[in-house]
Amino acid sequence: MKSSDIRNAFVNYFKKNGHTHVASSSLIPENDPTLLFANAGMNQFKNTFLGLEKRDYNRAVTVQKCVRAGGKHNDLENVGFTARHHTFFEMLGNFSFGDYFKKDAIHFAWEFLTKELNIPKEKLYVTVHISDDEAAEIWHTQEGIPKDRIFRFDADNFWKMGDTGPCGPCTEIFYDHGPKAGTIADPYKGIAAGEDRFVEIWNLVFMQYFENPPGTLTPLPKPSVDTGSGLERVVAAMQGKFNNYDTDLFMPMIELACKIGKVEYITDKEILAKNKDAMEKTSALRVLADHCRSTSFLIADGALPSNEGRGYVLRRIMRRAIRYGRKLSPDQSFLPGMAEALIESMGSVYPELKERRDHILNTIRDEEDRFISTLDNGTNILMEELSKAKAKGIKELSGEVVFRMYDTYGFPADLTRVIANENGIEVNEAAFEKEMEANRAKSKASWKGKALGADEQHLIKFAKDYVATGKTVKFTGYNGFADGGKITALSNGHEVVTTLKQGETGVVILDQTSFYGEGGGQAGDVGYIMEGPSRAKVVNTTKIDDIILHHVEIEHGDFKVGASVDTIVNPYERRNTMSNHSATHLLHSALRKVLGAHVTQAGSLVDSQKTRFDFTHNKPLSSEEIKQIEDLVNEQIAQAHDVKVDIMSPKDAQAKGAMALFGEKYGDQVRVLTMGDFSCELCGGTHVKNTSQIRLFKIVSEAGVSSGVRRVEAITGDGAVKYAMNSITHFDDALTAAGLQKSPHYLKHLEATGETSTLANRVEAFKEQIKQMEKEMKKLQGGQINVDDLAAKALSFKTKSGSAAKLVLADVALDDRQVLAEVTDHLKNKIQNGVVVVVGQGEGSHPIIVSVSKEITGETKAGDLLKEVAAVMGGKGGGRPDFAQGAAPNRGSLPQAFDKVKSLLGI
Numbered sequence: 001m002k003s004s005d006i007r008n009a010f011v012n013y014f015k016k017n018g019h020t021h022v023a024s025s026s027l028i029p030e031n032d033p034t035l036l037f038a039n040a041g042m043n044q045f046k047n048t049f050l051g052l053e054k055r056d057y058n059r060a061v062t063v064q065k066c067v068r069a070g071g072k073h074n075d076l077e078n079v080g081f082t083a084r085h086h087t088f089f090e091m092l093g094n095f096s097f098g099d100y101f102k103k104d105a106i107h108f109a110w111e112f113l114t115k116e117l118n119i120p121k122e123k124l125y126v127t128v129h130i131s132d133d134e135a136a137e138i139w140h141t142q143e144g145i146p147k148d149r150i151f152r153f154d155a156d157n158f159w160k161m162g163d164t165g166p167c168g169p170c171t172e173i174f175y176d177h178g179p180k181a182g183t184i185a186d187p188y189k190g191i192a193a194g195e196d197r198f199v200e201i202w203n204l205v206f207m208q209y210f211e212n213p214p215g216t217l218t219p220l221p222k223p224s225v226d227t228g229s230g231l232e233r234v235v236a237a238m239q240g241k242f243n244n245y246d247t248d249l250f251m252p253m254i255e256l257a258c259k260i261g262k263v264e265y266i267t268d269k270e271i272l273a274k275n276k277d278a279m280e281k282t283s284a285l286r287v288l289a290d291h292c293r294s295t296s297f298l299i300a301d302g303a304l305p306s307n308e309g310r311g312y313v314l315r316r317i318m319r320r321a322i323r324y325g326r327k328l329s330p331d332q333s334f335l336p337g338m339a340e341a342l343i344e345s346m347g348s349v350y351p352e353l354k355e356r357r358d359h360i361l362n363t364i365r366d367e368e369d370r371f372i373s374t375l376d377n378g379t380n381i382l383m384e385e386l387s388k389a390k391a392k393g394i395k396e397l398s399g400e401v402v403f404r405m406y407d408t409y410g411f412p413a414d415l416t417r418v419i420a421n422e423n424g425i426e427v428n429e430a431a432f433e434k435e436m437e438a439n440r441a442k443s444k445a446s447w448k449g450k451a452l453g454a455d456e457q458h459l460i461k462f463a464k465d466y467v468a469t470g471k472t473v474k475f476t477g478y479n480g481f482a483d484g485g486k487i488t489a490l491s492n493g494h495e496v497v498t499t500l501k502q503g504e505t506g507v508v509i510l511d512q513t514s515f516y517g518e519g520g521g522q523a524g525d526v527g528y529i530m531e532g533p534s535r536a537k538v539v540n541t542t543k544i545d546d547i548i549l550h551h552v553e554i555e556h557g558d559f560k561v562g563a564s565v566d567t568i569v570n571p572y573e574r575r576n577t578m579s580n581h582s583a584t585h586l587l588h589s590a591l592r593k594v595l596g597a598h599v600t601q602a603g604s605l606v607d608s609q610k611t612r613f614d615f616t617h618n619k620p621l622s623s624e625e626i627k628q629i630e631d632l633v634n635e636q637i638a639q640a641h642d643v644k645v646d647i648m649s650p651k652d653a654q655a656k657g658a659m660a661l662f663g664e665k666y667g668d669q670v671r672v673l674t675m676g677d678f679s680c681e682l683c684g685g686t687h688v689k690n691t692s693q694i695r696l697f698k699i700v701s702e703a704g705v706s707s708g709v710r711r712v713e714a715i716t717g718d719g720a721v722k723y724a725m726n727s728i729t730h731f732d733d734a735l736t737a738a739g740l741q742k743s744p745h746y747l748k749h750l751e752a753t754g755e756t757s758t759l760a761n762r763v764e765a766f767k768e769q770i771k772q773m774e775k776e777m778k779k780l781q782g783g784q785i786n787v788d789d790l791a792a793k794a795l796s797f798k799t800k801s802g803s804a805a806k807l808v809l810a811d812v813a814l815d816d817r818q819v820l821a822e823v824t825d826h827l828k829n830k831i832q833n834g835v836v837v838v839v840g841q842g843e844g845s846h847p848i849i850v851s852v853s854k855e856i857t858g859e860t861k862a863g864d865l866l867k868e869v870a871a872v873m874g875g876k877g878g879g880r881p882d883f884a885q886g887a888a889p890n891r892g893s894l895p896q897a898f899d900k901v902k903s904l905l906g907i
Contacts (some may be wrong), residue, residue: 003235003249004349006061006117007147010092010229013112014061019094024065024350026308027301027312030825036310037067037298042226047545048097049166049207049224052470056668058099063231064091065301065350067294069313076316079083080287080324083196083236083243087317088294090231098222102135103142105204105225110143110171113202117238125178125187125198126150129157129169141169151188159205159226162205166207166220173202175233181242201237202229212277243267249261251288252345253338261328277377284324291321292338299360300352302602303877304706305367311706318364319371323412335364356596359616363708366618378411379419384876386423395424399431406436455493459507462491463544466509477525477686478645482571485510487561500536501558508536508559514567515550516574517543521604522581522685527569533557567761574686576608579694579717582643582675584611586697587714588659589679590632591615594625602709606685610700610715617710633697640692641676648672650682658682696720705761747819783824785812791830797907800859806834807905815842817849817885826849835860837869837901839894845887848877858880865901872897 011021025044029035035043041064047053067086069076077083093106101335113119126145130152139145160167174191175198180376182197184190190198205226209217215785232244239247239678245254246267258265261282268270272279298314303890313354318335323335339360347354385401397420405411411434417427441726466489476483489509490497498508508529524541529550542549559565582607592599595617603614621629648656650670658672659681674680675691688694701713715723794806808827814820820840826834835854840847850866870877873893877886 001117001233003247006235007090007092007231009116010112011061011063011173013116014059014094014108017059017108018769019059019061020057022060022062024063027065027067027298028303032248036313037069038064039066039068039158040064041091041228042095043065045095045097045226045867049226053467055097058097060095061597062091062095063092064093065297066091066364067298069294069317070531071528076320079290080283084199084230084231084233086244086290087291092229092231092234094225094227096225098224100225101208101225102206102546103138104229105144105423106135106138106171108203109202109227109229113173114495117234119175123174123237124149125174125191127153127157127172127174127191129171129480129833130154132169132171132206133156135169135171146729149187150193153192154851160211160467162589164211166209166224167211167217168206168223170203170205170210172200172204172445174198175237177237177242178229179788184448196242199233199237200230200400201233201818203227224421229276242269245289246818250286250289250293252341253292254285255336256337256341257285257288257325257328260332260334261325263328281328283643284327287324288334288338291317292335292342295364295373296319296339296342296353296360297337297350299363300350300356304363304602304709306706311608313441315367317413318367322368322371323375323415326372333365333368333836335368336361354601356598356616359600359708361617363616366708370436374411375415376403380569380875381405382411382416382419386420386425387871389425390423396426396428399428399433399435402427402432403435409609432594456518458494459491459549460544462489462507463547463549466547467545471511473509473546475514475516476512477514477569477574477827481514481527481574483512483514483567483573485565485567487559487563487565490559490561490643499553499558499560502554502556504554506552508552510545510550510565510567512568513550515541515548517541517548517571519543520685521584521606523577523605525569525577526573527567529559530565530568531557531559534671543706549865556735572704573608576717576719577606578612578686578688579685580608580715581606581685582691583694583697583714583716585673585675585679585681585683586636586691586694587611587613587686587712588632588681590629591617593632594628595621609719610713612711612713612788614705614709614711616708618705618708620712621712625698626702630699636676636678637691637694637697639676640690640691641678643687644674646672647688653682656680693717696724698723758786761783785814787823788829791827794831794834795902795907797834797905799856801856803833803856803858807901807907808834808836809837809901810838811894815840815847817847818849820849823883824849827851828853834904835862835901837863837865837898839891839897841891842887845875845889846873846891847885847887848873848875849883849885850879851883852881854882860905865904867899868900868904872900 022044025038027038029038029043038044041062042049044050044062045060050057056108067087067090069115076087079087080300096105102241113124114121126139126149128139136150136152140147140148142888147689156173157170159170174187176187176196177199179185179197182190182195184193184195184197187198192785207226208220208223208224210220211217222698232247232249235249236244237241237245244250254265263285265285266275266278266282272282274842295314297319302878303310305311305318307315314525325332330333330399334570343353343357343360353360385397389397397416402413403418405416406413420427425853471488487508488511490506492500492504492506500508506859515525515527516522518541519760525538526540527538529538529552531535536552536559537555538552540551542551543665584604588601598616600616601614602616647669648669653670653672656672657680670682671684672680673683673687694716699712699714699715700723705711737776769845790808790810794808799805810823810827811822812820817840820838824836824838827838828834828851834857835853836851838849848869849865850862852860852862852865861881862884863881865880866877866879866886870886870888873888874890875886875888877884879885
């Protein structure tokens with residue numbers, strides 16, 4: 001049975017039994033600061049289980065994308081070496097939110113496995129919690145499972161959401177792969193030991209308690225069910241494979257990797273146990289297959305390789321895969337081709353893979369190129385460190401050096417260990433682990449939302465407690481800047497209060513408000529909340545779980561819970577923000593039209609000053625592309641399209657062709673904004689009524705922010721008009737400075753006469769003049785050096801082959817490498833056959849150039865000599881056999897460096 005058939009059978013079975021099919025959420029959790037990545041099927045239902053969110057269904061079925069590669073659930077180092085560890089996996093799940101409980105949950109699981117999938121009952125075993133007599137009895141009497149196939153465990157069969165919150169016993173179903181899969185025949189002992197023969201394929205969690213510290217369990221009024229079944233494990237059972245990697249979920253990628261690397265994928269455990277090389281190749285292929293999946297899905301969901309947070313974990317996964325690819329073949333690229341195979345095999349199930357194909361592949365290629373360069377550079381740097389250690393008679397590489405190689409140069413620690421051992425040097429493992437532990441703490445703190453202070457934690461609880469009361473906040477700001485509302489909750493930023501007084505700061509929640517809470521890339525509104533003479537300045541507006549929080553400074557009077565107030569948004573700030581936000585939608589569409597459909601949003605920030613838009617693209621925008629984008633947007637502004645707003649279901653919005661924006665959370669009903677036939681997007685932000693209100697659009701900067709992502713900043717409205725007027729003023733000033741005519745009508749004159757390049761030509765002439773002057777200055781600098789005098793001081797020596805040669809050692813007080821290289825060439829021509837070493841003088845770092853006559857490069861290489869000179873002076877460098885250059889900070893060691901050269905040449 002194919003994996004796709006099993007996935008479909010699961011969803012269809014539960015749909016037939018009254019469950020609503022809910023699509024997988026993104027791997028990047030929305031509004032959950034406690035998670036690095038989605039790591040379980042219940043993640044997207046967390047607030048539903050907590051009672052903080054209501055849905056229009058009480059039964060759900062999902063196939064959830066999951067990644068476990070950081071934090072508590074970190075399987076990264078095991079991946080590729082065990083049968084069932086993965087960074088990316090799919091979790092089949094069915095959920096009951098206060099609807100059915102143990103009887104139905106157990107029946108659904110058993111019926112699906114034994115009837116829908118036709119798994120023989122004798123291949124299955126069940127575990128329950130030691131206290132859960134009810135579940136054990138249901139398994140026995142309702143499903144007919146013999147009591148000797150029902151085992152009781154303690155901690156392994158009790159699930160908790162956290163230190164406090166919903167919890168309860170769980171029951172698990174295990175599949176017996178048979179005696180060839182393991183050595184323990186007794187199922188109870190095999191399950192307890194985690195034996196590969198007995199594999200958990202389903203876990204049913206019965207949320208029937210609420211735990212309050214210290215360990216007090218209170219029965220929930222509406223018990224719920226959370227189940228999870230790992231697709232990879234079920235597929236392995238159904239396809240008769242002991243190892244998940246041998247199934248059709250992984251084989252398309254593994255088979256391609258075998259072709260690329262010209263290697264064989266061996267699955268026979270006995271052969272692998274006896275053949276170390278075969279084991280290493282098979283493990284490498286499995287690492288590549290797994291990491292290809294997590295890499296592709298994470299990039300598709302908006303993650304990008306970086307040096308912190310989620311991006312750091314993604315980069316580790318990618319670089320681990322690239323390194324194992326190099327083990328299979330040092331000169332072949334594996335990940336991009338394997339990602340294409342993945343997209344081909346899973347793109348129909350997860351359309352985001354196909355939609356972002358180019359972005360995924362380009363990001364992988366960029367990271368691969370970058371890391372291969374890092375590996376090569378890191379090897380050279382490590383060899384220098386090892387040489388220093390050997391020279392000093394040190395037999396151990398410090399943990400600080402190993403960590404620096406890992407953290408600064410991205411060089412894998414285990415590779416450092418291997419190379420060090422090959423050179424007879426051990427690694428200080430304890431010191432390295434200490435450095436790593438400190439780094440893990442730093443990395444953990446850099447996860448999005450991880451470093452929450454006490455005040456931030458208070459506000460999250462403040463909002464969630466408000467939701468738990470069943471209250472909501474209505475946003476009325478789509479219709480205007482002002483409205484009335486009632487204060488329903490207050491906080492001083494540290495604790496809940498009933499009054500905020502003059503001079504205090506705090507947070508206000510209203511039953512309705514005209515203030516927009518920061519979200520979807522749009523900044524929060526500012527303005528005032530008024531009650532008679534009392535006035536609170538709103539300095540920011542944020543949103544947690546759809547609860548709008550007004551961050552205020554009380555300027556006059558006081559404010560109490562229950563008071564009726566007026567909300568007045570700053571109209572100037574809001575109008576400019578709306579202008580920039582609407583322009584962002586037009587910009588997004590224009591980018592796709594000019595650059596291609598691979599462009600997707602990777603982040604945005606819209607406020608009253610500008611729009612900042614991050615998008616997927618792998619090279620800088622040219623001047624012509626920027627002009628085309630600006631022209632397209634301004635054309636839409638000039639056409640004065642009404643901005644139409646429709647409320648519809650996400651399904652209808654998708655059918656209409658609406659694009660969803662990155663980072664925005666959408667509910668059962670979505671807001672679709674349409675501007676002519678140019679732009680159609682889902683958005684909950686505030687916008688102009690007509691595109692003409694944007695007035696003018698101008699891109700002011702374009703740059704790269706990370707691998708495969710570019711950033712455009714643009715201005716509109718008053719800001720763009722002022723920018724244009726200032727540009728004209730600067731242009732007029734430039735005309736005057738260039739000695740050209742200046743008048744209000746000069747631009748029209750230039751356009752009419754075709755002399756638009758007059759100023760540009762004058763500027764180019766100035767630039768050429770400056771370039772010539774720089775060349776003359778360099779000639780003068782070079783002329784100050786007496787080449788004849790230096791050549792006359794050359795030292796004679798005999799090469800290894802016995803021929804006569806000369807050595808020139810020059811200490812020159814110049815920093816310009818081009819001039820120094822010319823001096824070096826002149827000296828080499830003077831001595832005709834030999835070696836020239838020139839050391840310049842700079843600020844902090846001093847240039848070094850070594851040149852060797854081609855006649856003797858077979859026995860004396862410039863690069864080798866340069867490394868020796870640079871090492872003595874605390875620097876580094878390299879180059880060709882006949883020419884090499886580098887730099888060093890310690891010029892005080894120059895005499896010793898020259899003595900080193902003489903010693904090497906036998907002088």
